[in-house]
Amino acid sequence: MVTSVETATGTEPATGSRLYNEDLAPAKERKWKVYDIFALWMSDVHNLGNYTFAAGLFVLGLSAWQVFTALLFGFVIIYLGMNLMGRVGQKTGAPFPVVARISFGTAGANLPALIRAVIAIFWYGIQTYLASVAITVLVLAIDPGFKSWTEHGFLGLNALGWLCFVALWAIQALILTRGMESVRKFQDWCGPAIWLVMIALAIWILAAGHWSISFTESPKALSTGEQFRQWFGAAGLILATYGTLMLNFCDFSRFTPDQKTVRRGNFWGLPINSTAFALLSVIVTAGSMQVFGEAITDPAELLSKVHSTPILIIGALMFAVATMGVNIVANFVSPAYDLANIWPKRINFRTGGLISAVFALCVLPWKLYSSPAVVNYFLGGLGAFLGPLFGIMIVDYYLVKRGKVDIAGLFDPEPGSPYHYRRGVNPRAIGVFVPTAALTAVIALVPFFEPAAPYSWFIGTAVSAAAYFAVGKRQHA
Template identity: 70%
Template structure:
């Protein structure tokens, strides 16, 4: 329903989801701190590990998080092109990513550490922690908030991009709305609630996702910043006639595929084969580096001539 109304409806829904989940998490943090007597330990852990293992797990977690954010990094233009200017995009990214994400992590750590102090176990699921409040109205309100927030995250991360992609594949028949409906049906067929029923499955899924998204990211970054030197001809981007600047071969860039396919294959093996479980969380990094290196080798003699600087105002399509 939300995605069928277009991107403006998605934006308004997100404007509600973000503050709503923040209110619930802050309320949880205050409640658990009060239950703990306003004193918690941020260093104690029920499962102590060596310093080296801590670093390995930390970087592994970063790799899995990047696999999750990889979808948004690749289709960021679906959102940024509606911004009035480049300054707005930079400001939104600054407050929305490093500042907002870091603050949310701090609150999450406080909530989890507080649960360890109060209940003797680290409760990482906020919904499970809300259930311990013991108030039916609080439970219902928090459950609704978490459900709405989950919808907001999934619409942005999992529906906007495929809706646009499907519309671009067959624009005569598939609109943004129809593409969103197709994505919804496909998401139900996959039954993601089964995929995410086990932490091990989650790690394998994210590792496999990163194995394919990383190489795409590597190729795109090298192509834009190194091959094309940060300059593109916007009008030519939408020219699909043979011989146009970005037509390549039959509308496909073969060198990008030659860099992507072997890199994704190697990263996928490392992510999904149990023998390589120690490096599986780093599949995004590995895939990105392999694809970027291969693409540099393939395009080292084809760096584009300088083009006029692109306008700062995003071009709406």
């Protein structure tokens, strides 16, 4: 898709510009290798939410084999999308909000950046809360004496819940505020660590089930038509789930030395590792049905049935590590850069990370998660905006501007900048984004369109890409 005219000029942005700081500037050190990208995906995938998602597909009636093929199909598409955005980040060396200036303008880039930041901050809090619940369950299993800590609460959360939540919250904030190099080192080992626990859990449940787990049987009889609907729905939902990180993958690829590193790391981390983890989640869930007579989709609940204190302690630590991994990768790095983009001279990566962490605590995520209206309508509605943003940015870079980027211009707020457009905002990008975002939000949220809801990300991406290509070509004619 990228033509030979792809070029980057003006690679030395003006350091005195109000749009510049060292964290937003093109990356000078490119230390991320294939394993670092691979480990990034292990950190992002190996978490309670993805385990429960894959296990839930099995409970709904798909066999282990059908879940495997559906998610493999979805992850192959995600792999291709990550490579597209990864190439932009690797070439420019810039994080997502700066890359967004190419298509939305030096001021207009704050719109996609803030949408991505708000989604990330809310999900950071919710993910931390869900992990703290799992840790609470395991703490009580290890020492029932802590039950008295659950009898009194504050702002809707009991004392033990607060202890577990704040501990996870603080550790994550500490890692992030030490910079992206600390993020790289942390995720290099946290992803593989949870693999060890999951493999051990699978061996335990398979042994308890006498090694007779079926890959073709499902717990619920479905018609052929319903199986097809569930299969394509699963692939669509996994696309929507990873649409968040697909949008800002340049936050990580900017630190890689070449395109081959990005492609190889993505290959091993997405279609290979991610699908394998999903399949392992389904196998463990199928085994729980055979051993306990019910499908247990929460790995923490399943682990609590292991009557061994050392194993419970290790499991609790690993679930904490897994959540920190996905939160830092998917929900923490992005808002740190996004908030820095609002006021580069006052907010750097570390300050943006601290602001994100404080907001994530202040929104009381346990209350948000207990409200279906908030999760489905507010976060679901914002999530539906990500497809149109991705479609506009990719088409603008590859097909409209044909890979030509003026790096210095990305940090130039003056009218002469190629990305100044109209008062810093590209009206064509906004003109395409608003109606397509409204369309995808309606598809995602209105009950009448429920059959199409799993495909809202794909629909938004396709419609916005086509519309922006039409108006963008006229702009450069």
